[in-house]
Amino acid sequence: MILYDELRYPGRFYPQASIERMATLATLYGMDPPPVQSCRVLELGCGEGGHLLPLAHAFPDSEFVGVDLSEVSIDRARNAAAQLGLEKVHFEAGDLGAFRADADTFDYIIAHGVFSWIPPAIQEKLLEVCSRRLAPRGVAYISYNTYPAGHLRAFHATWHGFTPATFRTLARRPTRRERS
Numbered sequence: 001m002i003l004y005d006e007l008r009y010p011g012r013f014y015p016q017a018s019i020e021r022m023a024t025l026a027t028l029y030g031m032d033p034p035p036v037q038s039c040r041v042l043e044l045g046c047g048e049g050g051h052l053l054p055l056a057h058a059f060p061d062s063e064f065v066g067v068d069l070s071e072v073s074i075d076r077a078r079n080a081a082a083q084l085g086l087e088k089v090h091f092e093a094g095d096l097g098a099f100r101a102d103a104d105t106f107d108y109i110i111a112h113g114v115f116s117w118i119p120p121a122i123q124e125k126l127l128e129v130c131s132r133r134l135a136p137r138g139v140a141y142i143s144y145n146t147y148p149a150g151h152l153r154a155f156h157a158t159w160h161g162f163t164p165a166t167f168r169t170l171a172r173r174p175t176r177r178e179r180s
């Protein structure tokens with residue numbers, strides 16, 4: 001069990017990481033990206049599917065695969081996909097460090113809110129997956145923290161050192177006897 005299994009991180013849709021925007025920017029830079037209406041999309045560290053599910057709904061003829069280390073998050077993503085009747089989105093629980101770099105390719109690869117939160121070896125793996133599993137005309141999106149706001153990362157690193165029990169203790173109201 002990992003911390004993301006115990007502390008919920010629901011995520012959401014991130015317009016800056018939408019495949020339409022990726023395709024538009026790639027076109028402006030002179031590329032010829034695959035059509036978003038019929039493409040294959042991989043999201044690494046997809047959490048509960050907050051970003052991938054709206055995309056799968058908007059582009060029903062495209063295929064979507066989401067991968068995340070948290071089995072609890074992946075269960076939630078699968079349940080949401082089933083309730084929404086989305087058949088072309090698949091969620092896999094697994095470690096990015098063990099993700100196959102030599103299988104089929106994707107037209108768009110998204111890693112939002114992941115790169116700055118994983119150890120260097122997994123960062124390398126993420127880049128390897130992007131370089132080896134991106135289709136020839138494909139586009140990858142990797143967000144990462146920058147300074148000065150990135151200083152919040154240090155705060156977060158400390159915060160991650162806490163366990164859910166720490167938060168329960170912090171949230172508990174002191175009893176009358178403890179207050180007196």
Ligand SMILES: C[S@@+](CC[C@H](N)C(=O)[O-])C[C@H]1O[C@@H](n2cnc3c(N)ncnc32)[C@H](O)[C@@H]1O
Nearest residue numbers: 004011012045046047068069070095096112113
């Ligand atoms: C900060 S959350 C971001 C979730 C989502 N991408 C978003 O932006 O809302 C980081 C995610 O990366 C996942 N993650 C961390 N290490 C991972 C690994 N080694 N393999 C796969 N997923 C990982 C976590 O489980 C978590 O869902």
